[in-house]
Amino acid sequence: MIDNLPSIRPDRPNIITSEIEAISFYRKMNTQETVVEMLAGKYVLVEEFYSNGLQVLSELKRNLQLRYKEKSFQGQRDYRSAFREASHRLLLKVEDNELVVRKSPDIGWLKNLYPDVSDFYISFPEVQGLNSSWQWYQKGIVIDILHLSLHPFYGTYFPTRFDHLVLFDKWLKTYKGDRKKAIDIGVGSGVISFQLIQSGFLNVFASDTNKNAIIGVSQESVRLGINDKITLSYGDLFTDCDFQADLIVFNPPWLIAKHKLEEGIDKAIYYEEDLFPRFFEQAEKHLAPKGKLVLIFSNLAQVIGENKLHPIREELEKNKRFSKEQQLQRSVKKSSKKTKRTDSRSNEKVELWVLTHKEKNE
Numbered sequence: 001m002i003d004n005l006p007s008i009r010p011d012r013p014n015i016i017t018s019e020i021e022a023i024s025f026y027r028k029m030n031t032q033e034t035v036v037e038m039l040a041g042k043y044v045l046v047e048e049f050y051s052n053g054l055q056v057l058s059e060l061k062r063n064l065q066l067r068y069k070e071k072s073f074q075g076q077r078d079y080r081s082a083f084r085e086a087s088h089r090l091l092l093k094v095e096d097n098e099l100v101v102r103k104s105p106d107i108g109w110l111k112n113l114y115p116d117v118s119d120f121y122i123s124f125p126e127v128q129g130l131n132s133s134w135q136w137y138q139k140g141i142v143i144d145i146l147h148l149s150l151h152p153f154y155g156t157y158f159p160t161r162f163d164h165l166v167l168f169d170k171w172l173k174t175y176k177g178d179r180k181k182a183i184d185i186g187v188g189s190g191v192i193s194f195q196l197i198q199s200g201f202l203n204v205f206a207s208d209t210n211k212n213a214i215i216g217v218s219q220e221s222v223r224l225g226i227n228d229k230i231t232l233s234y235g236d237l238f239t240d241c242d243f244q245a246d247l248i249v250f251n252p253p254w255l256i257a258k259h260k261l262e263e264g265i266d267k268a269i270y271y272e273e274d275l276f277p278r279f280f281e282q283a284e285k286h287l288a289p290k291g292k293l294v295l296i297f298s299n300l301a302q303v304i305g306e307n308k309l310h311p312i313r314e315e316l317e318k319n320k321r322f323s324k325e326q327q328l329q330r331s332v333k334k335s336s337k338k339t340k341r342t343d344s345r346s347n348e349k350v351e352l353w354v355l356t357h358k359e360k361n362e
């Protein structure tokens with residue numbers, strides 16, 4: 001069941017639907033001069049072949065690397081921001097929801113996300129993002145724990161490492177409480193909700209502040225034939241949840257934000273300072289008296305020296321709402337067997353925290 005789905009439309013890259021003044025770029029043209037024009041603020045339209053756009057981007061990179069030689073954190077940040085700004089002036093033309101240039105990838109999102117418009121211009125980097133997302137969506141990601149593949153919707157967080165899911169699965173197999181109602185905050189591509197349903201929970205309420213996550217999980221639930229067991233809510237934390245659950249699970253973002261968060265996938269990685277205090281305050285009200293509150297976290301922030309604070313430890317120390325019942329952890333496997341990880345992330349561990357209501361007389 002999907003509560004507020006019919007009223008939401010997916011987030012999608014911005015497009016230009018009006019006629020624009022742009023320099024047409026053909027393979028034989030001088031790429032360096034074209035990039036100089038682009039940096040001066042002109043739009044450039046890729047003509048003939050898709051690869052002509054790659055040629056312009058690679059020249060833009062070369063040009064900006066000469067201008068931004070500073071290797072400091074700020075220097076590299078300035079470089080990336082200049083690249084982002086200029087590269088979005090490199091455009092591709094879409095007609096009948098397909099790219100016009102030859103030898104370009106087939107990207108179904110150009111049709112699926114734009115049912116209301118067939119002809120438009122879109123920036124080359126956005127097309128690269130859509131293309132990579134479409135490949136994942138088509139191919140699917142095998143989730144061993146679930147014995148199935150998930151097909152993540154455009155703009156949705158999906159796991160590429162699975163240690164936290166293994167840890168949660170291990171704990172779930174030991175769980176002895178009721179399996180009537182669960183809440184999954186920050187559903188993403190749905191992995192945790194699907195784990196809960198596979199393990200016998202009759203009803204899962206799942207929320208996310210990312211519209212595309214909600215739309216994607218809704219489609220996946222129908223495909224997997226479990227849509228009668230899941231209630232989806234597009235909104236913050238426990239919005240529209242009016243019951244107490246036997247189990248609440250939250251795999252939150254793991255790094256504190258130092259920038260203003262954008263809607264969408266940014267909120268899967270970074271959290272604002274008030275997220276955890278707000279979560280714990282509301283979780284206390286939505287957890288059944290004998291319920292378990294499970295948080296999946298990581299020592300990533302500590303490992304990369306980002307901050308010393310740990311929002312779950314802080315909650316347990318400062319407030320008298322919850323007691324720690326269990327804390328499990330597991331080392332994060334490197335993503336490829338071939339790469340020897342010598343960086344600081346080799347100490348990375350995922351953590352699983354199991355909390356319960358604090359006994360009033362504790």
Ligand SMILES: C[S@@+](CC[C@H](N)C(=O)[O-])C[C@H]1O[C@@H](n2cnc3c(N)ncnc32)[C@H](O)[C@@H]1O
Pocket residue numbers: 157158159185186187188189190191192207208209210213235236237251252253254264265267268269275
């Ligand atoms: C690290 S991802 C986890 C996704 C999924 N549960 C998983 O384990 O793969 C965190 C998710 O929480 C969502 N999120 C962040 N802040 C939220 C909030 N205030 N309310 C609901 N969801 C939120 C993000 O959009 C993202 O989908």
